[in-house]
Amino acid sequence: MIEFKEVSKRFGSTLALDKLDANFPTGKIIGLFGPNGAGKSTSIKMIAGLNRPDQGQVVIDGELPRMSKAQIAYLPEIDHLYPWMTIGQAAGFTRSFYVDWDNDKYHELLKYLNLNAEMKIGKISKGQRAKTKLLLTAARRAPYLLMDEPLSGIDILTREEIINTLVRDYREGEQTIIISTHEIAEVESLVDEVFFIDQGKIMLSGSAEEFRVERGQSLVEIMKEAFRHADQ
Ligand SMILES: Nc1ncnc2c1ncn2[C@@H]1O[C@H](COP(=O)(O)OP(=O)(O)OP(=O)(O)O)[C@@H](O)[C@H]1O
Numbered sequence: 094m095i096e097f098k099e100v101s102k103r104f105g106s107t108l109a110l111d112k113l114d115a116n117f118p119t120g121k122i123i124g125l126f127g128p129n130g131a132g133k134s135t136s137i138k139m140i141a142g143l144n145r146p147d148q149g150q151v152v153i154d155g156e157l158p159r160m161s162k163a164q165i166a167y168l169p170e171i172d173h174l175y176p177w178m179t180i181g182q183a184a185g186f187t188r189s190f191y192v193d194w195d196n197d198k199y200h201e202l203l204k205y206l207n208l209n210a211e212m213k214i215g216k217i218s219k220g221q222r223a224k225t226k227l228l229l230t231a232a233r234r235a236p237y238l239l240m241d242e243p244l245s246g247i248d249i250l251t252r253e254e255i256i257n258t259l260v261r262d263y264r265e266g267e268q269t270i271i272i273s274t275h276e277i278a279e280v281e282s283l284v285d286e287v288f289f290i291d292q293g294k295i296m297l298s299g300s301a302e303e304f305r306v307e308r309g310q311s312l313v314e315i316m317k318e319a320f321r322h323a324d325q
Pocket residue numbers: 104105107108109127128129130131132133134135136
């Protein structure tokens with residue numbers, strides 16, 4: 094389980110996280126939704142150990158994020174791949190850092206995503222780069238998979254491929270996926286638990302299924318309603 098205990102983070106005059114409290118359960122697919130600047134990336138980076146709380150604590154299975162880095166596969170929002178590398182070289186580079194790299198899975202995913210190890214990252218399309226980022230993250234057998242905006246700027250067919258890859262490889266109960274996205278409608282059927290975040294706080298959270306059954310609304314409708322009320 095990942096616990097945020099009254100976590101605050103400030104960047105200059107911006108309060109990115111404001112005493113954020115949340116428990117992200119193990120073995121589920123978790124959606125982190127919210128408008129631009131809500132604090133989604135800041136939260137995900139904190140789990141990945143890339144920034145630290147000013148106040149409060151993030152605890153992952155009883156440890157601080159810095160200690161559990163090997164447990165976490167992180168797909169950043171930014172394009173972090175070296176353009177001069179081929180996909181195969183990028184895979185070799187990633188593999189050298191992580192003992193949980195699964196080479197069979199890498200080759201399987203490479204084929205499934207219609208990528209080729211010889212392709213040069215600087216010369217492939219944006220969608221192919223998004224798929225490469227997914228490939229390099231999902232080829233690890235890490236118990237926690239953090240995906241920050243994996244669908245951003247990607248066409249609908251490629252988005253479907255990315256979502257199908259996540260579903261296909263997901264080890265329920267064993268693996269925890271946290272996915273931050275604006276494309277809520279597209280991950281609606283994928284997520285088990287949802288957290289709506291705004292201005293650095295969790296506004297609403299719960300089981301996606303229960304929300305749908307109890308409210309008879311889609312997650313997109315729930316989010317629109319929640320944020321409309323927040324504005325008033
Ligand atoms: N390194 C940084 N330096 C300065 N301000 C930052 C930094 N990182 C985040 N912020 C600010 O903190 C707030 C939360 O940003 P964050 O990136 O977490 O939002 P987000 O919910 O991921 O937004 P988006 O959906 O637009 O990616 C924003 O106001 C942002 O400008």
